[in-house]
Amino acid sequence: MSLFLRLLFRNRLAGFGAVVLGIIVVLALLTPLLPLQPPNETNTANRFLRPLSEGHLLGTDHLGRDLLSRLLWGTRLSLAMGFAAALVAGLIGAAIGVIAGFFGGRTDNVTMRGIDMLMAFPYILLALAIVAVLGPGLFNALVAVAVVNIPFFARNIRGVTVGIAHREFVDAARLAGMGNTRILLTEIVPNIVPVVVIAMSTTIGWMILETAGLSFLGLGSQPPQADLGSMLGEARAAMITAPHTSIVPGVMILLIVMSVNLLGDGIRDALDPRLRSGALSRPMAATRVERKQRPTAQGEGLLRIEALETQFHVGPRIYRAVNEVSLELNPGECLGLIGESGSGKSVTALSVMGLVASPPGVITGGAVRLEGQDLIGAPYEVLRSLRGRKVAYIFQDPLSTLHPLYRIGDQLIEAIRVHEPVSHVEAHSRAVKLLDDVRIPNAVERARAYPHELSGGMRQRVGIAMALANDPDIIIADEPTTALDVTVQAQVLALLDELRRSRGLAILFITHDFGVVAQLCDRVAVMYGGRIVETGPTAGVLAAPAHPYSKRLIACVPELGGGRRALAAIPGLPPAVDDLPPGCAFAPRCDKAKPGCRQGNISLTGALRQVRCLFPEVTP
Numbered sequence: 001m002s003l004f005l006r007l008l009f010r011n012r013l014a015g016f017g018a019v020v021l022g023i024i025v026v027l028a029l030l031t032p033l034l035p036l037q038p039p040n041e042t043n044t045a046n047r048f049l050r051p052l053s054e055g056h057l058l059g060t061d062h063l064g065r066d067l068l069s070r071l072l073w074g075t076r077l078s079l080a081m082g083f084a085a086a087l088v089a090g091l092i093g094a095a096i097g098v099i100a101g102f103f104g105g106r107t108d109n110v111t112m113r114g115i116d117m118l119m120a121f122p123y124i125l126l127a128l129a130i131v132a133v134l135g136p137g138l139f140n141a142l143v144a145v146a147v148v149n150i151p152f153f154a155r156n157i158r159g160v161t162v163g164i165a166h167r168e169f170v171d172a173a174r175l176a177g178m179g180n181t182r183i184l185l186t187e188i189v190p191n192i193v194p195v196v197v198i199a200m201s202t203t204i205g206w207m208i209l210e211t212a213g214l215s216f217l218g219l220g221s222q223p224p225q226a227d228l229g230s231m232l233g234e235a236r237a238a239m240i241t242a243p244h245t246s247i248v249p250g251v252m253i254l255l256i257v258m259s260v261n262l263l264g265d266g267i268r269d270a271l272d273p274r275l276r277s278g279a280l281s282r283p284m285a286a287t288r289v290e291r292k293q294r295p296t297a298q299g300e301g302l303l304r305i306e307a308l309e310t311q312f313h314v315g316p317r318i319y320r321a322v323n324e325v326s327l328e329l330n331p332g333e334c335l336g337l338i339g340e341s342g343s344g345k346s347v348t349a350l351s352v353m354g355l356v357a358s359p360p361g362v363i364t365g366g367a368v369r370l371e372g373q374d375l376i377g378a379p380y381e382v383l384r385s386l387r388g389r390k391v392a393y394i395f396q397d398p399l400s401t402l403h404p405l406y407r408i409g410d411q412l413i414e415a416i417r418v419h420e421p422v423s424h425v426e427a428h429s430r431a432v433k434l435l436d437d438v439r440i441p442n443a444v445e446r447a448r449a450y451p452h453e454l455s456g457g458m459r460q461r462v463g464i465a466m467a468l469a470n471d472p473d474i475i476i477a478d479e480p481t482t483a484l485d486v487t488v489q490a491q492v493l494a495l496l497d498e499l500r501r502s503r504g505l506a507i508l509f510i511t512h513d514f515g516v517v518a519q520l521c522d523r524v525a526v527m528y529g530g531r532i533v534e535t536g537p538t539a540g541v542l543a544a545p546a547h548p549y550s551k552r553l554i555a556c557v558p559e560l561g562g563g564r565r566a567l568a569a570i571p572g573l574p575p576a577v578d579d580l581p582p583g584c585a586f587a588p589r590c591d592k593a594k595p596g597c598r599q600g601n602i603s604l605t606g607a608l609r610q611v612r613c614l615f616p617e618v619t620p
C-alpha cells in the first residue's frame with residue numbers, strides 16, 4: 001500500500017489531482033455539518049447578489065438562494081451520482097465481461113452481441129431514450145448513465161479475460177481438479193480487479209459529466225434539489241446579466257473532472273505491475289558504471305576481465321552478484337565457467353558487453369579489455385558496434401531469443417545487415433550458408449520457417465548461426481545446451497567445438513555441468529557466490545580438484561559404467577548474494593571448514609592453477 005502511494009505521488013500531476021479531489025470530497029462529506037444557509041430557501045428580494053455580498057460568500061441565484069450552500073449540496077449529489085454510476089456500470093460490465101470471456105462459445109456470442117446492440121446507439125441518445133422511458137428523476141438518470149457505460153466495461157474486461165483464461169496457470173488449476181466457479185473466483189478475478197479499478201478511475205470523470213448533462217437538460221435532479229448540472233441549467237437564462245451563477249458550478253465541474261482524470265491516470269500507472277517492478281523508468285542501453293577508480297594495469301590477450309564487480313542496487317539492498325572476477329580468454333581457446341545456479345555466471349557474461357539491465361544493475365569496479373580496449377564505461381556507440389560483431393552471445397532458451405513472428409532467415413539477414421551494408425540478396429545467401437554451417441538440413445527451405453516450426457535443437461542451432469553471422473572473435477555461450485536432450489546436446493557441443501577449430505573462435509562457455517566442461521573446454525574457472533574459487537587447465541582440475549567446492553561439483557557427475565554408487569549432492573544452498581558471510585562463502589556447506597575459514601578475506605593463490613581456499617585438497 002505504501003509502495004502504491006509512493007508510486008502515485010511520484011507522478012506530480014496525480015498527486016495534485018488527489019489533493020484537489022480530496023479537499024472536494026471532504027467538503028462534500030462535511031456539508032451537512034457546516035453552518036450553511038438552507039440550500040432551497042428562496043428570498044426574491046435578494047436575487048442575483050454578487051459574490052462576497054453580506055451573508056452570501058458566493059452570491060445568490062435567480063430565486064435569491066445562497067449559491068455557496070447550493071454549490072456544496074450540489075457537489076455532494078453530483079459526486080455521489082458519478083461514483084454510484086461508475087460502481088454499478090463497472091461491476092455489472094465486469095461481471096458480463098468475465099463470464100463471456102471465460103466461458104466463450106455460445107455464452108460469449110449471445111452476451112457480446114447484446115452488448116454490441118447497446119453500443120450501436122449513440123451514447124447520449126441512448127441515455128435520453130432510457131430516461132424518456134423511465135421518466136425524469138435522479139435515480140432514473142443514474143440508471144441511464146450506468147447502462148450506457150456497461151458495454152465499455154464488458155468489452156474491455158472480456159478482452160482481458162480471454163487473454164488470461166488460456167494461460168498455463170488456469171490449465172494448472174483445472175488439472176488440480178478445480179471447478180469453474182472456483183477457477184473464476186481464485187484465478188481469474190484477482191487478475192481482473194486491477195483492470196476494473198483502472199477503468200473505473202479513468203471513467204468516473206465521464207460519468208459525473210454525463211449525470212450533470214442529464215440534470216442540465218432537466219432529466220436528472222428535479223427542482224428545487226441542486227446538483228451541479230441543474231444549477232448550470234437554471235443559470236443559463238442569466239448567463240450574461242449574472243455570470244457568476246453559471247461560473248460557480250462550472251468551475252466546480254471543471255475542478256472535479258480534471259482532478260479525477262489526473263488521479264485516474266496516476267492510479268493506472270501505479271497499479272501496472274510492469275511499471276512497478278522496473279520503477280517508472282526504462283532500462284538503459286548499457287549498464288550503469290560507477291567505478292571509484294580506473295584500473296591501470298594494461299593486459300594483453302583477446303579478452304581480459306580484471307577484478308570485475310557487478311552489483312544490483314534494489315532499494316536499500318545491494319546484491320553483490322559478481323565480486324572481483326578475473327578471467328582471461330585467448331584466441332582459439334575455450335574457457336569454461338562453471339557453478340551452481342545463482343553463482344553469478346550470467347551476470348559476469350552480460351557485464352562484458354554492458355548488457356546487465358540498469359536499473360538495478362551497476363558495474364562498480366574492474367575492467368573488461370577487448371584487445372586492450374576497456375569496455376567498461378565505453379560510449380554506447382562503441383559497445384553497439386562491438387556487440388554481435390566482435391563478441392556474440394548464445395543464450396539458453398532459443399525460443400525466447402528468436403522473434404516469433406519473423407522467419408528465421410529474415411532474422412539472420414537482419415543480424416548480418418546490422419553491421420554490414422550488404423544487399424538483401426547477398427545477406428540471404430550468407431544466411432543460408434550459415435544455416436548450412438550449423439548443419440541444418442535443407443537450409444534454403446528452413447530459412448523460410450518460423451521459430452515455432454523448428455525443434456529445440458534446431459532452434460539452438462539457429463541461435464548459434466546468428467551468433468556466427470558477423471564472424472565474431474568471441475562467442476559467449478550461456479548454458480546453450482541446458483534445455484536440450486542428451487543426444488542433441490552432444491551434437492551442439494561437437495558443432496561448437498568444430499566451429500572453434502575451423503574459425504579460430506574463442507569461446508566462454510557457461511555451464512553447471514562438469515561433464516560438458518570436460519568435453520569442450522581447455523581451461524575452467526569455478527564460480528561460487530559471485531567469486532572465482534578455482535581456475536586451471538581442465539584436465540588438471542578434473543583429475544585433482546583443489547577447492548572442496550570443485551571436488552563436490554565433480555562428484556555430482558554420474559559416471560557411465562562406473563559401477564553403482566550413491567549419487568553425490570551438495571547439502572545446503574548457495575548463499576544469498578545480498579548477505580554474503582565473511583571469509584569463504586562455501587564454509588557453511590564445507591565439511592572441512594575451520595574457524596579461520598569464516599573470517600577475513602581469502603585470496604586466490606597460485607599461478608597456473610589458482611585456488612581460493614585456506615586448506616586446499618591438493619597443493620596446486
Ligand code: ADP
Binds near residue numbers: 312339341342576
Ligand atoms: P547464474 O550463475 O545462475 O547465471 P546469475 O548470474 O543469473 O546466476 O545471478 C547471480 C546473482 O545475481 C543471483 O544471486 C541473482 O539472485 C542475482 N540477480 C540477478 N539479477 C538480479 C536482479 N535484477 N535483481 C537482483 N538480483 C539479481
Ligand code: MG
Binds near residue numbers: 346347478
Ligand atoms: Mg545463468
